[in-house]
Amino acid sequence: MTDMTDLSYVRTTDAQAKPAPVSTSGIVGWMRRNLFSSIPNTILTLIGVWLAYSIFAPIINFAFINAVWTGDNRDACLAQNVGREVGACWPYVEAYFPQFIYGRYPVEERYRVDIVYLLFALLIVPMLIPTVPGKRINALLLLVAFPIISFILLVGGYFGLPVVETSQWGGLLVTLVIAITGITVSLPIGILLALGRRSDMPIVRLLSVIFIEFWRGVPLITVLFMASVMLPLFLPEGVTFDKLMRVLIGVTLFSSAYMAEVVRGGLQAIPSGQYEGAQALGLRFWQMMRLIILPQALKLVIPGIVGTFIGLFKDTTLVLIVGMFDLLGQVQSSFTDPTWSSPSQSHTGYLFAAVIFWIFCFGMSRYSLFMEKKLHTGHKR
């Protein structure tokens, strides 16, 4: 190093930070950098804007601007009565709303469904917010108490509650019962299957592979048909087995096979050093899995797990083909009602169903992103 005195000039204070040039900051700067940085980029931006406009403008027109908001029957939604082009016929959705939510569940018993919806909301919201304390009790209530209470309330037959046959259930109730049961049961089964497929025990491994590949090899429609039409043929005379129950089991086993493969992907990404570290400390197999391996493996595959959940949620619509009415089925069955028959009735119904499905699926998707960020502990190695 040279001696200080050799230097002719030494700056002793830091230079002032200058504001960035206007053209690179603010909205204008952002647009210039991201939307119009080059000719191809500008063309893409313009095409994008045009596409967005031509898709969303008609939807907004239909759902809001041209929509009819009040009325008692189809007359309110006919163009000749309104005197203009008619978009969505919202009074029809309003009139049918209870059916979409409860199906043919008896009107005087619907409060039971409401209690179940409310209980679920009260339990799931604190469960999903990481900062709320008491997760252990919350999980216990949600996974043990809630299913029992819901079963008693929805099915009835206890405490003087009249029995409501599951054939009377419908709409969002059926969608949620199938989706939530499928989601909560398929995850643990999928984890066990994934562990089984990687097990050292040949029999366990073989059985897991057979199970997984069987369910992944058949389409869900086939599974539902088997469950509702074929299975009763194999059951002994006089044994009846609720159809919803059969569908639930079919859907759950079907998605656990997919879940197993997603989880297996996560397990494969865990380096063997993690197993060795845990074993060297004296952890037993299940302790090691529960405390070390699965938390990391599941975290890695959150997008895949939630993807399977979303797929399951949307696949509940397939129960229509075995004569059960989920939300979409219920909407479709309302199209036959002459009271509300109008040219825009089915469009309105489908739009409504789409929005409801989208809200649930988008919610799951966002929550998975949130958890991914939250669980990231900054280890990149």
Next chain:
Amino acid sequence: MTETTTATEATAGAPRKKMEISSTDVAIEITKMNKWYGDFHVLKDIDLRVMRGERIVICGPSGSGKSTMIRCINRLEEHQQGSIVVDGIELTDDLKKIDEIRREVGMVFQHFNLFPHLTILENCTLAPIWVRKMPRKEAEDIAMHYLERVKIPEQAKKYPGQLSGGQQQRVAIARSLCMNPKIMLFDEPTSALDPEMIKEVLDVMVGLAEEGMTMLCVTHEMGFARQVANRVIFMDQGQIVEQNEPEPFFSNPQHERTKLFLSQILHH
């Protein structure tokens, strides 16, 4: 290699504590042990007796079976012939005995193997809580004690990914110590570290040795071997070729293969 050798010699300047080695109390007894990976004979007729308080350094070329041998001691690998008795317990397929031995034997790995989803403190308290069934508070006190000892108590709330390699390895040592093991196994604990971090890890290991911990270290840190080992073992092709006290081992190796190996690692 050379600069780290001098680094540890700096601490060697301090007067050595008397390190007690039991003459009757056997910590590990390996007899005629053989192991194969498929058809490949990795370990051939290994005989090794380690007394309580002994500090053994194991060296040898890559692939000679050093890791495999020490991993057999806590059953991360299974041996097929011969016997291994650790702390009076013979290793068999009996899971209870394996668990018992793993509770008494700590292990430190080349790549630390910390649990990245748990904080440093949680890494250290996990095994005491779940394996030793210790109350959380007590486990945390013990963990903080050992984290202080490896000089990183202030990192307790961080995650392993936020620490340097040397810090992570010190945490790994603390994590093992929290189980209060009778024997510590080290498998190349400094090989994955940048040179400037090797000393901080070796210092911790020297401290452990001075307290009389029974240690088996696979390492090529010859300064460390000279300073703390009572015995240096040279392995090649799955066999123990030569073993001796550090001074004669380095100054007067008997076997051709040992001479070749030492000349390679000391003057490269």
